[in-house]
Amino acid sequence: MADVLRLHFTVDGEDFTSAGEASAQVKKKLRQMGYDPELIRRVSIAMYEGEINMVIHAGGGEADICIYPDKIEILLSDKGPGIADIALAMRAGYSTAPETVRNLGFGAGMGLPNMKRYSDFMNVESVVGEGTKVTMIINT
Amino acid sequence: MEKYLHSVTIVPDKCHGCTHCLNYCPTEAIRVKDGKAVINPDRCIDCGQCIRVCKNKAKKAVYDGLGEIERFKFKIALPAPTLYGQFDNLDELDYVIQGLYDIGFDYVFEVARAAEIVSEYTRRYLRSADLPKPIISSACPVILRLISLRFPSLAGNVIPLMSPMETAAILSRKEAKKTHPELSDEDIGVCFISPCPAKVSYVKNNPDNRKPLIDCVFSMKEVYFKLIARMKRENEPQFVSRTGVVGLSWATSGGESAAIFNEKYLAADGIENVISVLDQIENNALPNLEFIELNSCPGGCVGGVMTVANPFIAKARLQSLRRYLPISRNFAISDGDEVPSELIIHTPLAERRIGHYNPDERFTLQMLNDIEECNKCLPQIDCGACGAPTCHAFAEDVIRGHAKIDECVILALWAKQDKKE
Ligand SMILES: Nc1ncnc2c1ncn2[C@@H]1O[C@H](COP(=O)(O)OP(=O)(O)OP(=O)(O)O)[C@@H](O)[C@H]1O
Ligand code: SF4
Ligand SMILES: [Mg+2]
Numbered sequence: 001m002a003d004v005l006r007l008h009f010t011v012d013g014e015d016f017t018s019a020g021e022a023s024a025q026v027k028k029k030l031r032q033m034g035y036d037p038e039l040i041r042r043v044s045i046a047m048y049e050g051e052i053n054m055v056i057h058a059g060g061g062e063a064d065i066c067i068y069p070d071k072i073e074i075l076l077s078d079k080g081p082g083i084a085d086i087a088l089a090m091r092a093g094y095s096t097a098p099e100t101v102r103n104l105g106f107g108a109g110m111g112l113p114n115m116k117r118y119s120d121f122m123n124v125e126s127v128v129g130e131g132t133k134v135t136m137i138i139n140t
Numbered sequence: 141m142e143k144y145l146h147s148v149t150i151v152p153d154k155c156h157g158c159t160h161c162l163n164y165c166p167t168e169a170i171r172v173k174d175g176k177a178v179i180n181p182d183r184c185i186d187c188g189q190c191i192r193v194c195k196n197k198a199k200k201a202v203y204d205g206l207g208e209i210e211r212f213k214f215k216i217a218l219p220a221p222t223l224y225g226q227f228d229n230l231d232e233l234d235y236v237i238q239g240l241y242d243i244g245f246d247y248v249f250e251v252a253r254a255a256e257i258v259s260e261y262t263r264r265y266l267r268s269a270d271l272p273k274p275i276i277s278s279a280c281p282v283i284l285r286l287i288s289l290r291f292p293s294l295a296g297n298v299i300p301l302m303s304p305m306e307t308a309a310i311l312s313r314k315e316a317k318k319t320h321p322e323l324s325d326e327d328i329g330v331c332f333i334s335p336c337p338a339k340v341s342y343v344k345n346n347p348d349n350r351k352p353l354i355d356c357v358f359s360m361k362e363v364y365f366k367l368i369a370r371m372k373r374e375n376e377p378q379f380v381s382r383t384g385v386v387g388l389s390w391a392t393s394g395g396e397s398a399a400i401f402n403e404k405y406l407a408a409d410g411i412e413n414v415i416s417v418l419d420q421i422e423n424n425a426l427p428n429l430e431f432i433e434l435n436s437c438p439g440g441c442v443g444g445v446m447t448v449a450n451p452f453i454a455k456a457r458l459q460s461l462r463r464y465l466p467i468s469r470n471f472a473i474s475d476g477d478e479v480p481s482e483l484i485i486h487t488p489l490a491e492r493r494i495g496h497y498n499p500d501e502r503f504t505l506q507m508l509n510d511i512e513e514c515n516k517c518l519p520q521i522d523c524g525a526c527g528a529p530t531c532h533a534f535a536e537d538v539i540r541g542h543a544k545i546d547e548c549v550i551l552a553l554w555a556k557q558d559k560k561e
Contacts, residue, residue, distance in 0.1 A: 016401065017260070020384065020466030031376070048464045103398035104385055104467065105459065 005067040011051055011076075013060020022063050023048040033067075039140060042118040043072055046136050049111035050076040056101055057081070058132060074119075074136040082128040090116065090124070144285075144493065145344050147201045147337035148186050152176050154198035159524030161190040161199070166411045167289070171537070172527035182498040185285040186338040187411050187436045188445035201337035201446055204356040206366065209244065212329025212355065214316055217245040218308045219363075221252040221383070221391035222335045222441045224461055225454030226364050227371070233388075233461065238377035239367045248379065249312035251332075252387030255304035256470040257311075259386050259399035261479045265299060266400060266430060268477065272297045274406075274421065274429040277396055278485070279303045281342035281494060282436035283414065288495030291418045295489040297432075302483045304390060305332055305339060309353040310482060331356040333363045335444030336437065345493045359446045384468040392455050393440035397433040399468075407433040409440050503536075510539045519550040 007029065009022035027044040035043075047063070054061035058080020066073040083089045090112045097107030116122050119136040126132040157175035162168075169183035170190060177198065179190075191199045209215050217240045224233055233250075240248045258279075266275060276297045278284060287294050302310070309330045316328055332354050334340055340357045389395025393409035406429050408417045414434045420426055437443035439451035447454065489495040503511070515535035526547045528534035537543035546552060 017256075017384075017386070017468035018466065020464070021469070023464070024466050024469075045464055099403050100398075100401050103394065103403075104389065105462065 003069050007065040007067075009063040009065075011054050011060050011063055013055055013058065016055060019052055019055040020048055023051050026065055030067075030072075035140065039138070043074070043138050046115045046118040046138065047074050047076075049115045050074065050134050050136070052106065053111050053134075054078045054080070056097055056106065061131075069140075071120075071140055072138045074134075074138075076134045076136075077131065078133075079131040082130055082132055083124070083126040084128050086124050086126060143181050144184075144496065145341060146179070146181055146184050146186055147203060147340035147344070148179065148184060148188060148191060149200055149202055150177050150179060151198045151200055154196050156196055156198070158196070159527070159529075161194055162524050162527075162529035164189050164193045165529065166415060167286075168529050168533050170529070171542075172524075182501050183289070185282050185289070185436075186336075186341045187282045188337050189411060191337070191445045201340065201359065203334065203337070203340045203359045203446070204331075206358060206362055208356045209329060209331060213327035214247070214320060214323050214329070215245045216247045216249060216312045216316060216328065216330045217333060218249055218251050218254075218305065218312065218330060218354070219333045220305070220335050220339075220360065220441060221250075221255060221388055221458075222444065222447055222454065223333055223360055223363070224252075224388065225391055225442055225458040226360065226447060226449045227368070227457070230457065230461065232377070233381035233383055234377035234379065235371055235373050236367070237379045237381055239371040240363075241379055242370045243363075243366050245331075247312065247316055249308050249315070250381060250383050250387065251304045251308045252383040252390060253470050254308035254311060255390040255396075256384060256387045256399075256468045258301060258304050258307055258483075259390075259396070259468070260470070261301055261483060262299060262396075262431075263400055264477045264479055265301065266402070274426065274432045275299050276421075276432045277434060279390075279396060279433075280435050280437075280441075281338040282336075282411070283434045284342075284489060284492075285338075285494050286411075286414070286436075287418065288489050288492075289497055289501075290415075291422055292490065292497070293422060294418065295495065297421075298489055300485045301479070302485060306353050307483055308332075313353075329355045331358055333358050333360055335360050335441045335447045337445065338436065342494060360444070361446050361448050364448050382469050384466045384470075385462045386468040387470070388458050388462040388465065391441050391458055393435050394433070395440065397431055400431050402430060404429050405431040405433065407435075409435040409443070410438045411436045507539050511535045514538050514545070517545075517551070518548060519554075521550065523550065525549045 011022055023044050030040045058078035061078030064075040088094055092113045093109040095107045095109035120139045121137040123135045155176045157172050162170050167183045167185055169180045170177050224236055237248050278299050334357050343354045343357050346352050386399040394407040397405035397407045408414050442454040443451040515532050518531035520531050522530045526534045528537055538545050
């Protein structure tokens with residue numbers, strides 16, 4: 001199909017230092033394609049938060065981005081511990097992030113709420129012990 | 141012995157001889173002599189505290205003029221991470237880098253980038269066996285000099301790694317020669333954009349008796365004013381930043397330690413706090429810590445006296461700038477525990493220029509006794525009228541022969557009153 005651009009990234013959970021790099025690349029791509037800066041900002045923040053979550057909470061995962069003519073879809077899937085109570089995790093301020101990443105400014109419990117806020121559609125599926133799948137759609 | 145050169149200097153014409161700065165100098169290096177402040181170069185650590193507190197602007201930092209850049213065919217800018225915190229409403233680091241190209245630099249190597257590399261090597265270094273714990277950061281030159289002069293027993297705890305500034309200098313020169321093989325060493329000018337006088341002094345003293353790594357040190361303030369005139373932020377910048385959360389965090393206290401990804405650290409800022417922490421380490425009162433980050437300036441380098449913005453405002457700006465950046469954009473080439481030899485400082489601190497201690501500054505046991513005897517006769521009101529910061533410091537000066545006891549005005553006054561009665 002010619003009218004969809006697919007990007008795939010493996011988000012390395014071992015290398016904490018490279019977390020956020022996939023979103024930086026997506027951002028760069030969208031810029032090159034001439035998208036509106038405000039839209040780019042929403043996409044890159046939403047994806048960044050999800051990507052960082054996979055690294056911090058799930059030991060890494062996969063990121064698939066589909067750019068359609070009318071929307072951008074972000075699919076993040078990991079084989080981490082899963083989220084037992086999704087409604088609780090979505091609450092602003094709820095966080096189980098360890099001290100070491102808090103020192104870098106993470107762990108405010110604002111990631112999932114921001115992902116919801118910056119996307120037009122968001123769905124979180126999670127099975128404890130199996131992993132988590134987050135889908136976000138942003139209309140362009 | 142060659143004197144250590146200092147960036148921090150007195151401007152005699154502006155000095156009223158008030159005693160304000162005496163009380164703030166952490167090493168008691170300032171005296172007022174014949175109505176003007178003078179700084180003892182053997183004691184000064186270039187912390188810039190006197191510049192900060194002088195109401196008459198009678199202390200200044202000396203640095204290279206921006207015109208110096210013209211000496212070089214190929215001009216490399218090394219902006220300290222703090223630079224990004226100086227601008228209002230900045231949303232991309234790229235604009236600053238583009239601005240540096242626009243004001244005439246041929247290549248920009250972000251010191252924040254080098255900081256991420258240093259962070260990686262610090263993590264590796266901390267994994268080596270048999271380290272004296274805690275390990276102390278080597279990034280702030282004030283701390284290096286303070287440790288050599290006042291806490292020499294801790295010299296071996298300082299991490300033997302090049303600072304981000306030096307790392308950036310080495311790597312950028314190498315890259316320039318690779319992309320421009322026609323350039324000779326003399327053609328390349330490596331220019332550090334500094335938040336503080338301490339970095340100026342560090343570079344100018346050629347710390348390791350080796351070929352200087354950095355050719356010019358510019359004041360962040362001067363570069364800032366040149367930049368804001370050029371940074372219009374209208375067009376998409378061409379040159380892009382290679383800095384992540386870690387690199388930017390080095391500008392503020394706690395950033396360097398957060399990047400060791402381990403909780404056993406302490407980060408102290410402000411010279412008085414630093415001294416008290418070093419005292420505690422020397423007394424072995426902090427046995428469970430692995431890493432100590434010490435910044436002479438309040439808040440970290442954002443508090444440097446050659447910056448423009450208030451340190452708290454700069455910190456808030458940096459927080460929002462780094463919010464959606466990758467954690468780090470400079471990965472280690474290989475895993476493993478190697479640190480490249482060119483980034484290790486092989487000379488022990490005490491043998492480096494920054495660590496030279498003038499033997500004249502030492503006291504003999506006899507002198508120490510005499511100082512205490514002399515001090516007992518003094519009024520203990522630390523009025524500063526003699527030109528020394530405290531009565532005790534005055535007693536030291538008397539015993540060294542740098543001052544005469546009758547310079548104490550209070551003693552003289554008492555003597556006069558006694559005579560009357
Ligand atoms: N992919 C995931 N796998 C497992 N748990 C997750 C995942 N994503 C989020 N969580 C859980 O949901 C909580 C809330 O996530 P959220 O992103 O809102 O906050 P945070 O990551 O803790 O902090 P912040 O995002 O503000 O830095 C996390 O602390 C974690 O317990
Ligand atoms: S804290 Fe930073 S700005 Fe201040 S003296 Fe040390 S290196 Fe310079
Ligand atoms: Mg999160």
